[in-house]
Amino acid sequence: MSRAAEGAARVRLASARELGLVSCQVCALVSRAAPAGAASNCPRCGAGLHARRPASLARTWAFLVAAAILYVPANVLPIMESSSLFGAQRDTILSGIAFLWDSGSWLLAALVFFASVMVPLLKMLSLGLLAATAQLGYARRRHQRARLYRMVEFIGRWSMLDIYVVTMLVALVQLGVFASVTAEAGAAAFGAVVVLTMFAAMAFDPRLTWDAASERHG
Amino acid sequence: MAEPRDPAELPEVPQALAEQPRRASLQLVWLIPIVAALIGGWLAVRAVLERGPVITISFSSAEGLEPGKTKVKYKNVDIGQLTSVALSENRAQVIAAVELTRQAAEFLVEDTRFWIVRPRISAGQVSGLGTLFSGSYIGVDVGKSTKSRRVFDGLDSAPIVSIDLPGRNFDLRAQDLGSLDVGSPVYLRRVQVGQVVAYELEPDGKSVRVKIFVNAAHDRNVNANTRFWKASGFDVALDASGVRVDTQSLATLLFGGVSFETPQEPGTSPAPADKAVFTLFADRDQAMRHPDTSEETYVLAFEESVRGLHPGAPVDFRGVVVGEVTAVLLDTDPATNEVRVPVEVKLYPERLRTRYRRDAVPGEPRHQALVDRLVERGLRAQLRTGSLLTGQLYVALDFFAKAPRAKLDWKRNPVAFPTAPSTIEELQGALTAIARQLEKVPFDALGADLQRSLKQLDATAQTLDRSLASADKVIKRLDTEIAPEARAALAELRRTLAAAERTLGNADRTLGSDAPVQHELRDALREVTRAAESMRALADYLERHPEAILRGRRQETE
Amino acid sequence: MTARPLIACRHCDLLQREVPLPAGGVARCRRCDAELYRSHPYSVERTLALTLAAAVLFAIGNSFPIVGLEVQGVHNASTLVGAVRSLWDQDRVLVASLVFATTLLFPTLELAAMTYLLAPLRGGRVAPGVPQLLRLLQALKPWGMVEVFMLGVLVSLVKLAHLARVEPGVSLWAFGGVMLLLAAAAASFDAREVWARVGVAR
Numbered sequence: 018m019s020r021a022a023e024g025a026a027r028v029r030l031a032s033a034r035e036l037g038l039v040s041c042q043v044c045a046l047v048s049r050a051a052p053a054g055a056a057s058n059c060p061r062c063g064a065g066l067h068a069r070r071p072a073s074l075a076r077t078w079a080f081l082v083a084a085a086i087l088y089v090p091a092n093v094l095p096i097m098e099s100s101s102l103f104g105a106q107r108d109t110i111l112s113g114i115a116f117l118w119d120s121g122s123w124l125l126a127a128l129v130f131f132a133s134v135m136v137p138l139l140k141m142l143s144l145g146l147l148a149a150t151a152q153l154g155y156a157r158r159r160h161q162r163a164r165l166y167r168m169v170e171f172i173g174r175w176s177m178l179d180i181y182v183v184t185m186l187v188a189l190v191q192l193g194v195f196a197s198v199t200a201e202a203g204a205a206a207f208g209a210v211v212v213l214t215m216f217a218a219m220a221f222d223p224r225l226t227w228d229a230a231s232e233r234h235g
Numbered sequence: 236m237a238e239p240r241d242p243a244e245l246p247e248v249p250q251a252l253a254e255q256p257r258r259a260s261l262q263l264v265w266l267i268p269i270v271a272a273l274i275g276g277w278l279a280v281r282a283v284l285e286r287g288p289v290i291t292i293s294f295s296s297a298e299g300l301e302p303g304k305t306k307v308k309y310k311n312v313d314i315g316q317l318t319s320v321a322l323s324e325n326r327a328q329v330i331a332a333v334e335l336t337r338q339a340a341e342f343l344v345e346d347t348r349f350w351i352v353r354p355r356i357s358a359g360q361v362s363g364l365g366t367l368f369s370g371s372y373i374g375v376d377v378g379k380s381t382k383s384r385r386v387f388d389g390l391d392s393a394p395i396v397s398i399d400l401p402g403r404n405f406d407l408r409a410q411d412l413g414s415l416d417v418g419s420p421v422y423l424r425r426v427q428v429g430q431v432v433a434y435e436l437e438p439d440g441k442s443v444r445v446k447i448f449v450n451a452a453h454d455r456n457v458n459a460n461t462r463f464w465k466a467s468g469f470d471v472a473l474d475a476s477g478v479r480v481d482t483q484s485l486a487t488l489l490f491g492g493v494s495f496e497t498p499q500e501p502g503t504s505p506a507p508a509d510k511a512v513f514t515l516f517a518d519r520d521q522a523m524r525h526p527d528t529s530e531e532t533y534v535l536a537f538e539e540s541v542r543g544l545h546p547g548a549p550v551d552f553r554g555v556v557v558g559e560v561t562a563v564l565l566d567t568d569p570a571t572n573e574v575r576v577p578v579e580v581k582l583y584p585e586r587l588r589t590r591y592r593r594d595a596v597p598g599e600p601r602h603q604a605l606v607d608r609l610v611e612r613g614l615r616a617q618l619r620t621g622s623l624l625t626g627q628l629y630v631a632l633d634f635f636a637k638a639p640r641a642k643l644d645w646k647r648n649p650v651a652f653p654t655a656p657s658t659i660e661e662l663q664g665a666l667t668a669i670a671r672q673l674e675k676v677p678f679d680a681l682g683a684d685l686q687r688s689l690k691q692l693d694a695t696a697q698t699l700d701r702s703l704a705s706a707d708k709v710i711k712r713l714d715t716e717i718a719p720e721a722r723a724a725l726a727e728l729r730r731t732l733a734a735a736e737r738t739l740g741n742a743d744r745t746l747g748s749d750a751p752v753q754h755e756l757r758d759a760l761r762e763v764t765r766a767a768e769s770m771r772a773l774a775d776y777l778e779r780h781p782e783a784i785l786r787g788r789r790q791e792t793e
Numbered sequence: 794m795t796a797r798p799l800i801a802c803r804h805c806d807l808l809q810r811e812v813p814l815p816a817g818g819v820a821r822c823r824r825c826d827a828e829l830y831r832s833h834p835y836s837v838e839r840t841l842a843l844t845l846a847a848a849v850l851f852a853i854g855n856s857f858p859i860v861g862l863e864v865q866g867v868h869n870a871s872t873l874v875g876a877v878r879s880l881w882d883q884d885r886v887l888v889a890s891l892v893f894a895t896t897l898l899f900p901t902l903e904l905a906a907m908t909y910l911l912a913p914l915r916g917g918r919v920a921p922g923v924p925q926l927l928r929l930l931q932a933l934k935p936w937g938m939v940e941v942f943m944l945g946v947l948v949s950l951v952k953l954a955h956l957a958r959v960e961p962g963v964s965l966w967a968f969g970g971v972m973l974l975l976a977a978a979a980a981s982f983d984a985r986e987v988w989a990r991v992g993v994a995r
Contacts, residue, residue: 031807031808032801032805032806032807032808033801033806033807033808034806036808038799038801038808040800040801040803040806042803043924043927043928043931044924044927044984044988045800045801045803045830045985045988046988047798047799047800047801047808061924061988062924062927062928062988063924063925063928064924064928117952120955122951122952125948125951125952128944128948129948159825160825160826163804163805163825163826163827164826166804167804167827170935173935174935174936174938174941175941175944177895177938177941177942177945178941178944178945178948179945180888180891180892180945181892181896181938181941181942181944181945181946181949182945182948182949182952183888184876184877184880184888184892184945185859185860185871185876185945185946185949185950186949186952186953187876187879187880187883188871188875188876188879188880189860189861189862189869189870189871189949189953190862190869190953190956191869191879192862192864192867192869193370193867195864195865195867196864196956199883200880200883200885200888204885204888205885205887205888208887208888208891209887212891215935219935223803223804223805224802224803224804224805224806226805227804227805227806227807227824227825228806264838264839264842264843265838265842267842267843267846267974268842268843268845268846268848268849270846271845271846271849271850271853271970272846272849274853275849275850275852275853278853278856278857278963279856304869370867
């Protein structure tokens, strides 16, 4: 445990910004902030220094809204079309899950459902929540919100699962007359949703949730 | 922790570097990449070693070929794969690069053949249907040569005969291809013993050369005497000798075929070399016929219509075909301006063999003496109906006792052979005669006479009537005054009867059995009767020999 | 008393001092409990070995087909590059680029950058251009998704096992190895250490 625990009562927890310091996002060096408004670079690694991610909330909202818009076609449009001697069938994400469930692979169905449906939704809702609370300066449940952000960061990449499944099916099931699979527009939309939510998570600065503790942030 | 102070006030203390101890030996963890590298190396080496030879095959089209997918199969075992397909430099062909397995390297010899197996329907075979589902593949026929080869020319279709099939090739020459095709069967006694392998037009364009392959077990049945003919599925011959239908197997029905047979000849001849060329005849009869070595041309002048006589129609002597019609021409005699129809015929004197041997005068080219003698006896050429069904005619040679004398002029070329009118013409002539006779009968006079007689009859009848009336009166008067009136009446009656008699005598004269009119009529009727009789005879004959309608009447000695 | 370096929490910006860690220990933020840094008991050498192994396996994995499929005598097999190619040929440009980037491009760059950094480090030297590379590495970190790809392959295998005969290829195991080794290498890669050396070298 850090030594700070001993003098907990005496210590005022201050954020770096309050103290006029800036932490580099790349190399974690703490250096003195430049006078307000001026751009500065980290002395060690040369990366741009920002007290908070620039236009964090704006960009987060922008990415979230874009992802939400694309989420509709991602689920409505088919992500792949499988054609065989017996006819062609277009599958959306949900119908693919239903197929897995019907064919007895319950575990896989649950897995794909989680990865392709739950995760993006959770990400979007969580990020929306985080951004909203940060914007409004909501001060409660910061720890939970912090944990929420960490979870969002962690699981973001796993929603790419369905994209890779489609990739493999497309690559393998090219048997001419018997069976062939083509990726459809829904896959592109879904890929875009994953990328956008990842950008949104990267745009959101989690420190914003804690800023209200130190100072009022409008 | 101390009060947060401005970090600038904090003395800058260099961080103690955590120096990595230099180790001479490698740590154990390096095993992992080493192992990984070894595995990778082994896989790479294995892939390289297993790589077989790469060959190029040129095809006329890349249809069905998919680089990376199309396989090469020998006896249905994968021995390679197509790697790439490209157009040749002159854009006339497609060059396919094929990678084979290592074991297949020994297949790559001079006479190995490659072709693309696609669904194919050809003579007698439907093949390659499986490729509709599994995709086309490249088939191989491994050759026997010992010279290795890497660049091949692909065939368009599977070779009919694979190299390892034992047997022999023969060449046939035919007038036309008929219904034959590559793959058409070759039969001996209706058993398939081989196949047509290829065909091509001769360079002079006058015949077709057909190459056939006969399987090993039966190729010794082929020797220099063997006759080949087209066994096309359905032979219908409609000619002067009637209708003939001849069928073989179903395959020949669809694709045609070749049949052969070796006629039994005294003294067998040795087997011919592979390069011998046989003639492919159109049918069995022609094939098995003895070859004719000599022929003579004559010209026949018919004065009747030769409609129904075609070149190729037989010249027949009492049922034996001794020649054929070669041409039917027209000729205008400049002197008399008559149009005649000279018919050229070809006779094969060899067919008159027995006679030939007995009477032949050696050295004489046309056996003129023999023919002269026969003509003196009455040998004439006559047109006869070969078949009432088709109206085809043929030329018959026969002896006609009543024929006018004729002599052959041997100096003209071709020699004119005397002809006799045909039976139809005779019948026609007879009917014409009857018609002419009937014409001579004075039907008008007959009619006028009859009319007069009838008028007289009428008058007589009226007189009779009056007589009867007066008789009635007489009888009445007889009732009153008998004797003198009766006598007078009776006398009158007698007179009346005499008149009636006269009239009847008139009528009798007109219609009597020795009246000239009667004679005429009777003659005419006799003629008609005769015609009817001969018709009846014909009907009787037909009743007894119904086939005569088709085959013609068998000539009875007259 | 030498002051330990300052560090501001990435998630809540609280300024703190670094503390020495026991081997394998984790430093956490006082306020929000986020992970500040870890101790990396593994040496550079180990990280380098793992990285190289991952690189070799990655090369193997891309040279052979991942999985083969057989239906009615029709075979089909695909490498990862082939799969991207198929997507590209189907005009799914966006998806093809996404898959290419996350499973081929970024992991390759990651492996290359790590090797480039670590190799001279083993000899105690710092390679030129380290700051940029480290920035690149950090940027790439969230985008290398080989493990998600592996899971995707497994799911598709199960899906396909219903239709046809599935033949796992060499690459499947190779990529599995890449997944594990890359994670291990990334875990044992101590960026802080490198930064510290960079700082000193300047």
